[in-house]
Amino acid sequence: MSIRQNQVPLKFEPSRIDSKWQSKWAEDNLYKVNNDSDKPKWYEMTMYPYPSGDLHIGHWYAFSPSDCHARFRRMQGYNVLHPIGFDAFGLPAENAAINRGIHPKTWTMQNIETMREQLQSLGAIYDWNREVICCDPEYYEWNQWIFLKFYEQGLAYKQKAPVVWCPSCQTVLANEQVVNGCCERCDTVITRRDLEQWFLKITDYAEELLDFEGLIEWPEKILTMQRNWIGKSEGVEIQFGLLNSENALISEQTITTFTTRIDTIFGVTFMAIAPEHPLVESLTTKENSIDVKKYIEQSKKISEIERMSTDKVKTGQKVGSFALNKFTNEKIPIYIADYVLPNYGTGAVMGVPAHDERDFVFANKYSLDVKRVVSETGNEDQNMSEAYVGNGIMINSKTYDGISNFEAKELLAKDIEKKKWGKKTTSFRIRDWLVSRQRYWGTPIPMVECSKCGIQPVAISDLPILLPDDAEFKPSGESPLKTSIDFVNTVCPKCFGPAQRETDTMDTFFDSSWYMYRYLNPKYKEAPFDNKLVKSWMPVDQYTGGAEHAVMHLLYARFFTKALRDMGLVDFGEPFLRLFNQGIILGQDHEKMSKSRGNVINPDDVVTGMGADAVRVFLMFIGPWDQGGPWSNVGINGIARWLNRVWTITTEKYELGSETMINQQTTDELAKTLHKTIKKVYEDLDKFKFNTAIAQLMEFSNYLNKTLNTKAVDPLVWNSCVRSFLLMFAPIAPHLAEELWEINGYKYSIHSESFPIWNEELISENVITMIVQVNGKVRDKIETAIGMEESAVKSLALMSSKIQAHIDGKTINKVIYVPDRLINIVI
RNA sequence: GCCGAGGUGGCGGAAUGGUAGACGCGGCGGACUUAAAAUCCGUUGCCCUUUAAAGGCGUGUGGGUUCGAGUCCCUCCCUCGGUACCA
Numbered sequence: 001m002s003i004r005q006n007q008v009p010l011k012f013e014p015s016r017i018d019s020k021w022q023s024k025w026a027e028d029n030l031y032k033v034n035n036d037s038d039k040p041k042w043y044e045m046t047m048y049p050y051p052s053g054d055l056h057i058g059h060w061y062a063f064s065p066s067d068c069h070a071r072f073r074r075m076q077g078y079n080v081l082h083p084i085g086f087d088a089f090g091l092p093a094e095n096a097a098i099n100r101g102i103h104p105k106t107w108t109m110q111n112i113e114t115m116r117e118q119l120q121s122l123g124a125i126y127d128w129n130r131e132v133i134c135c136d137p138e139y140y141e142w143n144q145w146i147f148l149k150f151y152e153q154g155l156a157y158k159q160k161a162p163v164v165w166c167p168s169c170q171t172v173l174a175n176e177q178v179v180n181g182c183c184e185r186c187d188t189v190i191t192r193r194d195l196e197q198w199f200l201k202i203t204d205y206a207e208e209l210l211d212f213e214g215l216i217e218w219p220e221k222i223l224t225m226q227r228n229w230i231g232k233s234e235g236v237e238i239q240f241g242l243l244n245s246e247n248a249l250i251s252e253q254t255i256t257t258f259t260t261r262i263d264t265i266f267g268v269t270f271m272a273i274a275p276e277h278p279l280v281e282s283l284t285t286k287e288n289s290i291d292v293k294k295y296i297e298q299s300k301k302i303s304e305i306e307r308m309s310t311d312k313v314k315t316g317q318k319v320g321s322f323a324l325n326k327f328t329n330e331k332i333p334i335y336i337a338d339y340v341l342p343n344y345g346t347g348a349v350m351g352v353p354a355h356d357e358r359d360f361v362f363a364n365k366y367s368l369d370v371k372r373v374v375s376e377t378g379n380e381d382q383n384m385s386e387a388y389v390g391n392g393i394m395i396n397s398k399t400y401d402g403i404s405n406f407e408a409k410e411l412l413a414k415d416i417e418k419k420k421w422g423k424k425t426t427s428f429r430i431r432d433w434l435v436s437r438q439r440y441w442g443t444p445i446p447m448v449e450c451s452k453c454g455i456q457p458v459a460i461s462d463l464p465i466l467l468p469d470d471a472e473f474k475p476s477g478e479s480p481l482k483t484s485i486d487f488v489n490t491v492c493p494k495c496f497g498p499a500q501r502e503t504d505t506m507d508t509f510f511d512s513s514w515y516m517y518r519y520l521n522p523k524y525k526e527a528p529f530d531n532k533l534v535k536s537w538m539p540v541d542q543y544t545g546g547a548e549h550a551v552m553h554l555l556y557a558r559f560f561t562k563a564l565r566d567m568g569l570v571d572f573g574e575p576f577l578r579l580f581n582q583g584i585i586l587g588q589d590h591e592k593m594s595k596s597r598g599n600v601i602n603p604d605d606v607v608t609g610m611g612a613d614a615v616r617v618f619l620m621f622i623g624p625w626d627q628g629g630p631w632s633n634v635g636i637n638g639i640a641r642w643l644n645r646v647w648t649i650t651t652e653k654y655e656l657g658s659e660t661m662i663n664q665q666t667t668d669e670l671a672k673t674l675h676k677t678i679k680k681v682y683e684d685l686d687k688f689k690f691n692t693a694i695a696q697l698m699e700f701s702n703y704l705n706k707t708l709n710t711k712a713v714d715p716l717v718w719n720s721c722v723r724s725f726l727l728m729f730a731p732i733a734p735h736l737a738e739e740l741w742e743i744n745g746y747k748y749s750i751h752s753e754s755f756p757i758w759n760e761e762l763i764s765e766n767v768i769t770m771i772v773q774v775n776g777k778v779r780d781k782i783e784t785a786i787g788m789e790e791s792a793v794k795s796l797a798l799m800s801s802k803i804q805a806h807i808d809g810k811t812i813n814k815v816i817y818v819p820d821r822l823i824n825i826v827i
Numbered sequence: 828g829c830c831g832a833g834g835u836g837g838c839g840g841a842a843u844g845g846u847a848g849a850c851g852c853g854g855c856g857g858a859c860u861u862a863a864a865a866u867c868c869g870u871u872g873c874c875c876u877u878u879a880a881a882g883g884c885g886u887g888u889g890g891g892u893u894c895g896a897g898u899c900c901c902u903c904c905c906u907c908g909g910u911a912c913c914a
Contacts, residue, residue, distance in 0.1 A: 009865065221831055221909085228830075231913060259914060272914090314912080339912045349914045357828095358912060429913055547908080584908090621851070623840055627833085628907095635839065638851045644866090692841070695850035702850095771846055776895040778846055805881090816894050822845050826894050 007609065008640040011647045014611025017739045022123055030749060031125040033081050035533060042078035043537050044070040045516055045576075047545030047553075048085045048132070052092060053111035055118035057593070057601045057619075057631060061585040064616040065625050065690055066544045067124035071731035072685045074125065075755035081537060082125050083519040085132030086112050089140075089508045094441045098474055104441040105469070108135055118604065123612050123734050125751075132522050134511035139518060140443040141464030142528035143510055146560075148446055148457050149567055155201045158455060161434060162192040171475035172438040192300065197436035198445055198504065202559045206230050206428045209558055214574035219581055219626075225550040231429025235260035236413050237346060238422035240271065241324030242283065243331055255279060255323060255334075258345030258427055261355060262412045263405040266397040267373035269363065270351035271323045271334045272316060275299045276342035283334055285320025292317055292336060299338040314339050314362045326421055327398075337362065345427050353387065360387035373397050374405045433556065435507045440473035440480035442505030450492035450499035459493050465501070479503040512553055513560040516540050516575055534570060543576040546584075554579070580688055583628025585619070590630045601631050613733035614639050620690035620732065642698055643736060649704050650726060650740045654718045656711060663712040670713055671762055673703050674721055678758035681728050690732070697728060719744075724756045731755075771822035772797045774806040790817040797823050 025031060046066040049059055063084075070082035093104035100107075112133060119126070132139060150156040164173040168188035172195075182189055202209075210230055212223055239254035257271070273280065275296045284292045295317035316337030323332050332351075339358055340349050353363035354372040363370055372382055376392045394400045400408045416422045436445065444465045446458040458465060472483040481487055481503035492499035517529035520537050524530045539561075554576070561575040586592060587599025594600065606615050618636045623629040656662070677700040684693035704721060707713060722744065730737040730750045741750035765786060770793060772780040780802040784793060794815055797803055807827055816824040 224830070225909070228910070233913070235914080257914080261914080337912095339914090341913070344913045346914095352914090356914070358914075427913075550909080621839090627840095629839065632839070632852075635852050641866095642851085691839095692850080695841075698850055769846080773845085773895075776845090776893095781846070802881095814894065816845090818845060822895090824845080824894055 008637045008644070010610065010640060011644045012736070012739070014614065014735075015608060018121065018123065018607075018612050018735050021735045021738045022120060025123075025749075025751075026120075026128075028749075030751060031127055032129060033127045034079065035536065037079040039077055039079040041537055042070075042073045042080045042542070043516075043540045044073060044080060044082045044542040045519070045540050045544070046082075046084070047543075047549065048087050048512070048515065049115065050090060050092070051086045051088055051108055051111040051115050053107075053114060055115050055603065057603045058585050059119075060122065060603045060615060061619050061628075062545065062582055063119070063122055063124060065582065065620050065688070067122065067126075068616070068620065068690060068731045069542070069544075069685065069688060071125055071734065071751070072755065074751070075727070075731060075753065077754060080125070081127065081130075081519070083130045083132070084119065084124070084126040084128075085130075085515060085519065085522075086115070086134070087508065087512060088112065088133050088135035089442045089505075089511060091439070091441070094439060094473055097441075103469070104473065105135070108441075121604075121607055121612055122616070130519050130522055132515050132518050134508075134515065135441070137464045137466055138523065139511070140467075142514075142518065143443040143506060144446040144458070144463050144465060145460060145528055146514065146564075147443075147506070147510075148460060148463075149569075150200060150563065151447075151457050153563070153567060155204065155563060156198060156435075157201065158196055158198050160194045161197045161199070162194050163197070163438070165191050165193040167191060169475050170477035195436075195438070197434055198447075198502075199432040200435055200559075202433045202556070203428060203430060205559050205562050206232070206430050208562060208573075209430075209555060214572070215577060215579075217578040218576075219547075219579060222547065222550045222554065222579060222581065226555055229430060229551040229555065232426060233260050233429075234424070234426050236262040236416060236422055237425045238262065238265070238350070238416055239326075240332075240350070241326060243322040243324055244285070244320075249324075253279075253282075255283075255348055256346045256422065257348045257350045258425065259350055261352065261409075262416070263394065263397075263400075263408040264352040264355045264373055265325070265327050265350070265412060266400070267352045267354045267371045268325050268328075268330075268332060268350045269353060269369040269371055270332050270359075270366075271348065272337040272340045272351050272359075272362065273334065273348040274340040274342040275336045275338055277336070277340075277347045280319065280336055283319045283321040288318055288320040292319055295336060314358060314365060316362060316366065318366075326419075333368070335362075335366070343431060344429065354384060355387055355389055357387045357389065360384075371396060433507075433509075433559075435510055436504040437507055438479040439505050440467075440471050442508065443467075443510065444481065444487075445502045445504050445506060447502035448490055448492060448499045449502065450495060450497060452497055453492050453494040453499075456493050456499070462493070467505075479505075481505070509553055509556050513556045514564075516557075517570075531569075538570065539572055539574055540576045542578045542580065544580045544582060547581040550581075580626065582625050585628055586630040588631055588633065593631075601633075606636070610636065610640055611643075611735065613736045614643060617643070617694060617733055621694045623691055625688050625690055642701065643733070645705060646701055646725075646729065646736070647740070649701055649708060650722050651743055652708060654708065654711070654715055656715065660711045662714050663710075666707070666710065666712040667714065667717055670703070670707055670717065670721060673700060674724055675758040675762040678724065678728065678756045679760075679763065682755065682758065685731065694732065697725070697732070700725065726750060727753055727756050768820050770797075770820075772800060772803055773822060773824040774803060775826055776824060779803055779806050784820075786820055788820075790815070790819075790823075793817065793823050797825065 046063060067082065070080050074080040088108050093108045096102060096107045097104045134140060147156060166173050166186065166188055168186045173190060210227060210232060212218065235258055237256050237258050239256050241249060242253055242255060243249055314337065316335040319334050319336055321334050323334055325332060340347065351359045351362065353360045353368060353370040355374055370384055372380065372384065373394065373396045374388065374392045375395045376388055376390055380395055391405050394403050394405055394408045400411065413424050417424065444467055446463065446465050448456045448458060450456055468484040468487040470484050471480045473480040488500050488503060490499055490501050514528065517534060517538065520533035521530045557575050561570065562573050564570045565573050584592065587597060589599050591597055591599060603615060614636060618639045621639065677696055680696040681693045704725065726737050726741055727750065734751065738750050742748065767783055768786055770782050770784045771778055772782060780800045782796055782800065784796065807825065810827045812825055812827055814826040816826065
């Protein structure tokens, strides 16, 4: 794919120009960002890449438009910080190490080397002095520092939690390593294991994370996804009594369920609890114990697989005991069922088949009663073919009959609280963030376990806790750090006796939750970030990146900033004020790019042949940035042609011949076109509408081309048009713009210039094309002066022979007049 | 299933409720050339028409609102993305 057929030859040497300016900019520190500036600040960030070792076209699609936007802000007069770094910890490094025997550190650092070079070929305004590499101890030391702060605040805690386990590889798997319930590497069916693991209490912030007030401009789609992810629902917790099969109360104990539909309490016909529920054992009667055990075993194994592949198979197992509905005094059977999740609500569900789809399916399968208690407009039929989940009037609910179910919800909740049977409560879907990874290539969690003092935090003065080089990271069934004796054996920070280090490492989302602070001064030694710089630069004004990070990364980052704020470390609550999500670049076949499809485009090949600017411009031109779109080897030729034309227009000698006449009208028209162009390009770049901005510039260059042929304007006017054009071109095609700026004899650098400003007066028209419609259909167009009266336009329109032909003596019922736009004659 | 985005020429895509198809690709015709490529000029939604003029039809489907709908409302179909037993 390195040689494309029918490639349009360029009039300039792109590789020469690219490297010429890239090295000049670097030498001059042109893009070094000054922290002290009179200009207003603009912090524009793009999500940093994982150093996979190869910069693919998707990276170009993410980075070149964001660079263009940052450059535009720069030319608008902002002091712009547009940093880049590497998300350098993570699984692929460890996999490469396991497969190829290279140390993860070596592999990662080599990849960063090559990717840094590839990134430089973009010609972006990155300030490389601020590069962040999070596998560097200089960075992860502060991960540990922040972790200790979280621990101090009670936001970090250790608890048993299940992990996905591959019995064959003897290793913990990440969710994405599980394919159809099997290990992606060896295809073995996975199981689960309970391990003591570290969590961050993001749930403390669940309510506040739902508040998006502090954000200026985020896509509604992302907010919805975050809302759903947090999953707030308000309901009632209510206790049920417990009976054995002889109707005797088992104990004073009760079982609590959470429901959002307390209005259906009279329709409860069974209770379903999670197989993991703590009361399962005590509720299981002798005659059911074998079956219950079997069901629990089975759900442990199958649940994950079933969940992924099948839809809504509801199974359960009777435990033998009964629950007592305190409102009806009815005795209802208790089941364990894997559709009830142990970690949501109370892990127990009151089954109301008539008004819940899942309960309905379950009741059908086990022949349980269906009892309708909410009536949809008078329908009291008890033979239901499906659950009725809507609202209505209460029936079969004793004293609550006849009122709306909304009202009943309120009354019942109050009643329950009065009787002390339960309480109103709010439930969240979001769970605490599990940050422990049983992996080598990550930040060591700075904790120590002492047999005398228990879990102890490492002293801040002992940071960083370095990742040892000698750990065996090949899978063994334990955290790899356990194999480094020197690492594990340490001294208790409290009693100075022998102790062991925590051997889990941190989730890489920990790194990316605060890297925006570190960019400000990645070398800062006193703290994770320099407060003075945080005050002047944060929060990030514009963040761009893929929508795949809608919930995890973006939610974690918001949580971090709120937690840091509550510790008094920052004084704002949102890290990213504006967010824009780019789409996905597709292959030429309109399919997602993948090696197996063979439709991958290697940007290096194209850049070598056509230059960075051609690639940048094409990627921005194919369509709206947030929609993504297909690459095209043929389509990029159009860009090459355009760049050639730009080259010609801006380098050709413009001189008036002896017989050339300067035409005032042509000059005025050119000025108007220029100013219209400036307005359109300015407004489009502002809103990330690169495709239409470029289209407008193309139109303008076509117009300039015509002017070049007629030479009917003064050379001074011509030169100022070329100058303005180049300035608009600069953020889009920075190398070529700089070269042409130099050829035209302007002072280096174009990238230190301001974006042109348009003059609204020059844009206003005095003659417009009036559309004349008959019955809403365009029949003629007439030139009229601006601001013409309706009556005048009407008589002009009626004079048109084309219009006459359509009216043809019929009576005019009505005339719609839109000033300076159209007139519609209705007959 | 639910949530979100979208469906416009041969293709990528433009269009504050007011000229549908900007800009570009591709195609066609011409100029230049021994020739080809490149370049330049012209042309290009479909139908009818020898051509032109003049019509007619056209933004996934079917309805509606409006003087006027790609755009607003309702029904359905399809594509893509996200998410999933949340009680």
